[in-house]
Amino acid sequence: MSDNKDKLKFGTRLLHFGAEIDKTTGASSVPIYQASTFHHEDIYNPPLHDYSRSGNPTRQALEDYIAVLEGGDRGFAFASGMAAISSTFLLLSSGDHVIVTEDVYGGTYRLLTMILNRFNIQSTFVDMTNIELVKAALQSNTKAVYMETPSNPTLRITDISAVCEWAQSHDLLTILDNTFMTPYYQRPIELGVDIVLHSATKFLGGHSDVLAGLAVTRTAELSAQMKMLQNGLGTVLAPQESWLLMRGMKTLEARMVHSEKSAIALAKWLENRSDIEAVYYPGLENHPGREVHERQSSGYGAVVSFDVGSGARAKAVLNLVTIPLVAVSLGAVESILSYPAMMSHAAMGAEVRAARGITDGLLRFSVGLEAIEDLLADLEQALVGACVKL
Numbered sequence: 001m002s003d004n005k006d007k008l009k010f011g012t013r014l015l016h017f018g019a020e021i022d023k024t025t026g027a028s029s030v031p032i033y034q035a036s037t038f039h040h041e042d043i044y045n046p047p048l049h050d051y052s053r054s055g056n057p058t059r060q061a062l063e064d065y066i067a068v069l070e071g072g073d074r075g076f077a078f079a080s081g082m083a084a085i086s087s088t089f090l091l092l093s094s095g096d097h098v099i100v101t102e103d104v105y106g107g108t109y110r111l112l113t114m115i116l117n118r119f120n121i122q123s124t125f126v127d128m129t130n131i132e133l134v135k136a137a138l139q140s141n142t143k144a145v146y147m148e149t150p151s152n153p154t155l156r157i158t159d160i161s162a163v164c165e166w167a168q169s170h171d172l173l174t175i176l177d178n179t180f181m182t183p184y185y186q187r188p189i190e191l192g193v194d195i196v197l198h199s200a201t202k203f204l205g206g207h208s209d210v211l212a213g214l215a216v217t218r219t220a221e222l223s224a225q226m227k228m229l230q231n232g233l234g235t236v237l238a239p240q241e242s243w244l245l246m247r248g249m250k251t252l253e254a255r256m257v258h259s260e261k262s263a264i265a266l267a268k269w270l271e272n273r274s275d276i277e278a279v280y281y282p283g284l285e286n287h288p289g290r291e292v293h294e295r296q297s298s299g300y301g302a303v304v305s306f307d308v309g310s311g312a313r314a315k316a317v318l319n320l321v322t323i324p325l326v327a328v329s330l331g332a333v334e335s336i337l338s339y340p341a342m343m344s345h346a347a348m349g350a351e352v353r354a355a356r357g358i359t360d361g362l363l364r365f366s367v368g369l370e371a372i373e374d375l376l377a378d379l380e381q382a383l384v385g386a387c388v389k390l
């Protein structure tokens with residue numbers, strides 16, 4: 001990308017990212033190179049890509065795209081967010097230890113506690129809102145710190161720069177799951193993070209129609225290691241999915257701006273209701289991490305979690321809403337209402353869930369592009385109905 005393009009605003013770069021026009025035909029989107037292998041016209045002069053696990057032009061365009069958006073050295077596209085996360089954890093070796101944010105995504109928790117533990121990759125989960133607890137978790141074999149901020153589903157905030165500064169002083173690799181904020185609101189590499197991860201299934205894809213994961217590395221050395229893992233593990237994203245993801249990413253800013261505006265309205269509306277026990281949203285005045293969040297992010301995102309008081313009422317609300325999808329996942333054009341205790345965080349034992357504030361009454365609302373008036377009216381009837389039912 002030319003120097004001139006580097007100066008462009010984020011929204012412009014989303015559309016003019018380098019591969020937006022096909023160089024050979026002038027076509028207005030990257031072609032889907034649905035090929036597994038590439039012909040060697042001259043055996044002494046091999047083609048740029050030789051086999052699609054190792055490299056595919058459509059996937060490459062996507063990988064360059066996310067690297068530009070996150071401001072890193074190189075991007076990598078994987079078959080899912082968990083494929084990106086698990087491949088990244090394999091930078092570690094048997095006997096290594098990693099410090100992980102306590103209310104990490106449920107699938108990441110399962111990976112660490114049910115799979116990587118069998119390979120003697122050890123993990124300690126800490127409340128990262130308190131840097132002293134992060135420091136106290138350091139062991140002689142600690143190799144990495146894994147952050148997720150805002151965390152899922154209680155939207156707790158980790159001070160990214162503070163953790164990175166400390167981690168660097170101990171030669172620890174820093175990894176951050178940036179799914180909730182996207183590079184539109186938060187660019188962790190600029191704050192010192194070594195590897196940024198995404199479930200691109202969520203806001204980056206944005207349409208609940210593609211499963212994908214992305215990683216961006218800060219240095220050429222890490223890029224080489226990551227490339228070896230991606231190729232060696234074969235956890236790559238297919239060309240069709242790569243294309244679909246780029247199509248969704250072009251509207252990232254427009255979607256985030258609209259959804260965030262509605263999310264702020266929803267959070268305030270919930271906060272003023274007497275039948276809601278708690279509302280978690282970093283944009284609320286009383287959110288404990290608001291100040292730190294505002295230092296490291298330019299927005300609050302589109303996910304609002306709230307506690308309706310009990311598991312029975314939460315289930316009643318889920319059955320009464322008529323507009324949002326009642327489903328796992330988030331970050332789409334349509335609103336999605338999920339129930340962490342029975343969905344995303346079901347892999348966590350009930351005791352661990354309770355300790356992490358994932359109560360039976362907790363619902364997570366990912367705000368889509370519907371008219372906010374309709375979303376509020378629908379939630380109102382569901383909340384009122386769920387009281388009557390009890």
Ligand SMILES: *Cc1c(COP(=O)(O)O)cnc(C)c1O
Pocket residue numbers: 080081082083105107148152177179180198199200201202211212213329
């Ligand atoms: C969904 C999600 C993941 C996992 O991604 P998949 O694409 O479902 O594999 C990881 N982290 C966060 C924060 C997520 O929301």
